[in-house]
Amino acid sequence: MSLHDDMILMGEKAVAASRELAKLSTKKKNAILEAMADELTAQKEAIQEANAKDLAAGKEAGLSSAMLDRLELNDSRIEGMVKGLSDVAALKDPVGSEISNWNRPNGLQIKKVRVPIGVIAIIFESRPNVTADAASLCFKTSNAVILRGGKEAMHSNLAIAKALREGGLKKGMPENAIQLVETTDRDAVRELAQMTGKVDLIIPRGGEGLIKAVSEMAWVPVIKHYKGVCHTYVDATADVDMALAICENAKVQRPGVCNAMETLLVHKNIANDFLPEMIARFKKCGVELRGDETVQAFDSDVKAATEADWPEEYLDLILSIRVVDSVEAAIEHINTYGSHHSDAIVTADKDSEKAFLAQVDSSSVYVNASTRFTDGAEFGMGAEIGISTDKLHARGPMGLEELTTYKFVIEGTGQTRP
Amino acid sequence: MSLHDDMILMGEKAVAASRELAKLSTKKKNAILEAMADELTAQKEAIQEANAKDLAAGKEAGLSSAMLDRLELNDSRIEGMVKGLSDVAALKDPVGSEISNWNRPNGLQIKKVRVPIGVIAIIFESRPNVTADAASLCFKTSNAVILRGGKEAMHSNLAIAKALREGGLKKGMPENAIQLVETTDRDAVRELAQMTGKVDLIIPRGGEGLIKAVSEMAWVPVIKHYKGVCHTYVDATADVDMALAICENAKVQRPGVCNAMETLLVHKNIANDFLPEMIARFKKCGVELRGDETVQAFDSDVKAATEADWPEEYLDLILSIRVVDSVEAAIEHINTYGSHHSDAIVTADKDSEKAFLAQVDSSSVYVNASTRFTDGAEFGMGAEIGISTDKLHARGPMGLEELTTYKFVIEGTGQTRP
Known part of the structure; x- marks a missing residue:
């Protein structure tokens, strides 16, 4: 199969998973998040072995010590990911909450209700712990996620995603709720950014070059986490x-x-x-x-x-x-x-x-x-997926609510339009 | 000057106008909207003369009777535009309203406040009354607007925009709050859609082809008003x-x-x-x-x-x-x-x-x-700029609130981060 076909298939799987995610209760989602946390702990050794491969390759490739530091998954960083998953489980689930409601003179009752966005693609660079952080926030809000990390962290990202999936599946997570792009082909990013009807939002997290490139090639909505001057x-x-x-x-x-x-x-x-x-x-x-x-x-x-x-x-x-x-x-x-x-x-x-x-x-x-x-935790929003410098949908710290959209639910008793 | 330079200049003027718009009170904005309505009435003859030119050219070009009907500005349609402006003046102004507020343990007071989006570009097709409708909704929400209508309605659009501007200026509307693209060059749409940092949002209103083209070429955020199946x-x-x-x-x-x-x-x-x-x-x-x-x-x-x-x-x-x-x-x-x-x-x-x-x-x-x-008025939201089929920022009928974004306003007493 071509890269294009591979990516379309990945998109279709994500859409199918998003339909299943829409049916999960908060309680079930939290149990799945806790199972992911447990599995991360259980697979700590395998994750650190994978990370050692990335670190060795990074040293050989001459990565700076700052980049190698960001890449490293020492004990405390793995504990940080595990704690992060539990913290997200403990956060209030925004899905299904009512933003507002009102009645119309004709008797229609209108409610504006928070719902998942659908399928979110996240493009990130060297820190492998983003795999767990981003996946957990998207999962908590019933969004299917497609993650695309940097090639220098590929072994680490794969090991983390494997643990998350295996943990989640034990408690009934929909298959393909969390997918990781396994190719390092740069065109995979273009495919994700242009997958209208399958990807509902793409979030590039990284340097200015990445963000600009994704914004310009994208056909699907982008939320940029740009620089702070x-x-x-x-x-x-x-x-x-x-x-x-x-x-x-x-x-x-x-x-x-x-x-x-x-x-x-x-x-x-x-x-x-x-x-x-x-x-x-x-x-x-x-x-x-x-x-x-x-x-x-x-x-x-x-x-x-x-x-x-x-x-x-x-x-x-x-x-x-x-x-x-x-x-x-x-x-x-x-x-x-x-x-x-x-x-x-x-x-x-x-x-x-x-x-x-x-x-x-x-x-x-x-x-x-x-x-x-300016930070999700400092603002009291719990975890954040980043700080949006865009003006549409989400501005500033982007927490769980900003990973949802809304729908209008209209209840009638047979009303027709005159 | 090249088309590119022309459009950049238009974008810069819009940004400057948006800064002035941020300072206007609701009362002043409403007086400006009423002045626009008065001027539309006063310039009715000139508008209809311009419209006659478009209709004659349309007939010669073999436009369908349905298209000619959409193009026509008869008395009742002009009255409709005038009433539309007054109706928008009477709507509640969302700008400055507080969405939520909370205090942090460190004493910081955080407010989430509705603010204008900034500069909105609207691309539309044959109906010239969109010029007045879209301009009034953007103006009421303190956004600068750049309008780009169909070439078959160019004379009509120019005449309406002239009346709106002349009416508004009498009551202190910032110059360039409402601009109309006067070239029929199709590349103007591309320029608008790629004007990062000057255009904050582009809304294509029209057929599937237009919407798809704008979404694919855009570097700035797009909200699509797509088909309804x-x-x-x-x-x-x-x-x-x-x-x-x-x-x-x-x-x-x-x-x-x-x-x-x-x-x-x-x-x-x-x-x-x-x-x-x-x-x-x-x-x-x-x-x-x-x-x-x-x-x-x-x-x-x-x-x-x-x-x-x-x-x-x-x-x-x-x-x-x-x-x-x-x-x-x-x-x-x-x-x-x-x-x-x-x-x-x-x-x-x-x-x-x-x-x-x-x-x-x-x-x-x-x-x-x-x-x-499914309609802004039927939902009780007042006028609408369209019905978004996108999931981000605005979904369903897009009224005045959806033409705003928010900012966080944080008030302290000297707090620093430990």
Whole structure:
């Protein structure tokens, strides 16, 4: 069979599984998730053997130590996957819950009810634990999932998927509820992205190149988890100590993640009171600073920021700083250069706050808090499949509810349209 | 300038307008909508002159009488547009409304708030009144809109858009909140569909060919308003009189629309009691019937249905009929051949009802009512921009709420992440 035929068959199996999934009770789904967790534990050795093959091949291929680290399934990471499955079992099942209901004058009763999306394809890169995390979230929401991981983690992904399937089948999981693409042929991604009528949603998780390629080739809906160029704007009326703490946290606490601050904007009237101390604290933390001329005047270690700095996601201990004339200028900068992810204002002024929250076009807008809180768990949504930078269907942290859609259920007593 | 540069400029203008729209109050937006309505009335003669040009060109080009009818802007259609604008002004504004809010143990207050999507592109075919309808719904929800109509209605569309803009500008509408693509170059659609970062959503309204082409070329999110292959399933326990009335209504009341019934499924145990009378009533209404062998045995005028009939959207007085063994077989047929639009069961059995409503994978599922009710106004949602057959973001009738997205607004008192 051709790759095309293989993938179509995989899609058809997923659709068939999704029909069976629609019939499962929450109780049954949770028992299946627990069985998956048990089987992951039981097959730990086999998974680590498979992982050792990937690690050896990765070393030979010259993967960076950061990539090898992401690839490794040590004991604590396997325990993390097992705990993750149990945690998802414990989460509230959104499927079947009523979003709203109303009656019409003609007696029709209309309910808007959460239902599974259907078949979700997830394309991911090196971390093999995504296999378990993504599969469990899709399964909990009664979606069939087709996983396509990176080739450098193929043995690990296969071993994890095998354990999940074998565990799930023991408790009556529909066959093919969880499928893993076993070919490393890059055209498999194109096939998935163009499988109209079989794949209902494709989620690319990974670098900018992968996400752009999938978006452009896709015929089915895509939700992008794109980069985070996050800002903190320190307004003229900000409490200086609060601003210092928030900015340090947003930049330094974990610089390699999408909700970390990449650009600091400072109102000109507070620059003298705030910037010298802020710059000193960042230098102490080893942050490389790149500023406009006003910022550079405060400290000779501040390099000159160029136009290329403003849209840059450093994911590192690097920060660009700009002094602005007004909250409007800060909003304009963020909407122009940001990635619509997470942006914060530190202020004591209600008008500035209102303008910032209303006009900054980002999924999460903060007043007087660190952008580092943009996260499914921190928001209290439980596990997340990622943080959407798209505007449709799901924006910001994507939890279980965002893995569902809805249908209208209309109950009548014989109504016909006049 | 090249077409590409022209379209990019149009996109940039729309983005700039969307930023201004985010600042408008509901009161101001409603005043602008009323001013648009007034200006449409004031410019009625000019609009009808433009429309006469399109009609003359259409006749010369040999357009069908149905197409010429859709193109015509007679007095009552212009009044309809004017009333439509006032109706939209009177609808509740979803922008800024709170979907939910909660507090976190660390004191963060999180609100999920409805916000505009940003820039919406709408591609439509012959009906020029869509210019006013779509523009008003997008404007009410503070979205900038780029409209691209069919070339056969270009003069009419230009005249309507001119009136809307001139009316709106009198009351402070942001310039470029409503733009109309003035070139008939088909590549303009491709440009719009691939304008990542400028167009947030593209909605193709029209035939299957247009929708498929836009979905496949698009890099930006698409919401499809696709065909309606709607079913009514008459279960073994159905009230026969109710079933007769519902089926006649679903097929005959307005056969040319997407929520009309195209296939009737009948449980074998009720076929003898139901089908002879149903067939007689359909014949009286002039409906051409195509059935399986069991159905054909009831009446020699029933033609043989072929495999090609089951997925067909007739949009006409034609109906395919199939006798099935069970509610499961009916569900399987609908999920296989339907278009996930609107499907109904007529039954007195609670188990059949439950299985049908849960397992039929359609945007609107009915028990004991006609599928003809799938409509924004009939659902009580006010005006609709169309009926989505997609599963993401909007499913079924798409009203004002579905023209918004949300953001998380997080208010803190200096919280940082530990």
